[in-house]
Amino acid sequence: MAVGAGAAAFRKRRDVLLYCPIMHTLLSSAQLAEGIDRLAAAVRHDGGRPPLTVIGVLTGSIVVVADLIRRLAGPVRLGMAWASSYRGTATAPGRLDLRLDLLPDVTGHDVLLVDDIFDSGRTLEALVGELHGRGAARVRTLVLLRKEGRAEVAMEPDFVGFEIPDVFVVGYGLDFDGQWRHLPYLAALDADDIARAGPAPAAARA
Numbered sequence: 001m002a003v004g005a006g007a008a009a010f011r012k013r014r015d016v017l018l019y020c021p022i023m024h025t026l027l028s029s030a031q032l033a034e035g036i037d038r039l040a041a042a043v044r045h046d047g048g049r050p051p052l053t054v055i056g057v058l059t060g061s062i063v064v065v066a067d068l069i070r071r072l073a074g075p076v077r078l079g080m081a082w083a084s085s086y087r088g089t090a091t092a093p094g095r096l097d098l099r100l101d102l103l104p105d106v107t108g109h110d111v112l113l114v115d116d117i118f119d120s121g122r123t124l125e126a127l128v129g130e131l132h133g134r135g136a137a138r139v140r141t142l143v144l145l146r147k148e149g150r151a152e153v154a155m156e157p158d159f160v161g162f163e164i165p166d167v168f169v170v171g172y173g174l175d176f177d178g179q180w181r182h183l184p185y186l187a188a189l190d191a192d193d194i195a196r197a198g199p200a201p202a203a204a205r206a
């Protein structure tokens with residue numbers, strides 16, 4: 001589903017918290033819930049061999065995973081991988097770090113890899129490779145959001161909740177400099193919000 005025409009379409013929302021930067025609501029809680037319903041229905045109809053092993057990409061996917069698995073028919077196994085390509089106040093991806101020690105055994109299992117957002121696509125591409133390398137029988141990928149015009153990889157996620165413009169978003173699990181994951185809706189940070197947060201530390205841009 002395409003969302004909005006761009007930043008001009010975002011509704012301003014100043015009532016989050018007193019010290020909150022001004023943010024623009026991109027997707028409301030109700031819209032996000034409808035998107036998760038739609039994604040869960042698509043996964044339920046996708047077939048495959050039970051149990052489904054759902055792997056969430058920490059940290060941003062935790063809210064999506066928690067809402068999604070409660071809408072699946074089961075049986076479901078749950079595991080986590082950790083990936084990071086953003087540092088501090090940087091809004092462009094840096095080097096990709098992966099930690100896979102929390103992964104369950106996926107040998108011979110159907111896997112659903114879940115992330116919050118598909119930006120360059122490098123995180124999901126690397127993790128899909130790892131899961132195939134560990135002998136997963138089938139790997140499907142699901143993202144809540146896909147940013148327009150940013151992909152740097154050939155792969156496409158199998159399930160996409162919402163197509164969004166190329167803006168930096170926070171809330172519903174997504175952060176900026178470690179904050180705002182707790183917002184129950186999705187908000188876009190504009191250039192002023194980002195400038196107010198200060199420049200990214202040099203290491204952050206590596």
Ligand code: IMP
Nearest residue numbers: 060118119120121122123168169174175
């Ligand atoms: P990719 O590897 O470039 O696709 O980046 C995916 C990861 O970057 C996601 O799992 C997020 O953690 C992070 N990310 C990308 N865009 C945003 C954003 O707009 N806000 C917050 N995190 C983002």
Ligand code: MG
Nearest residue numbers: 058059060083
């Ligand atoms: Mg992430």
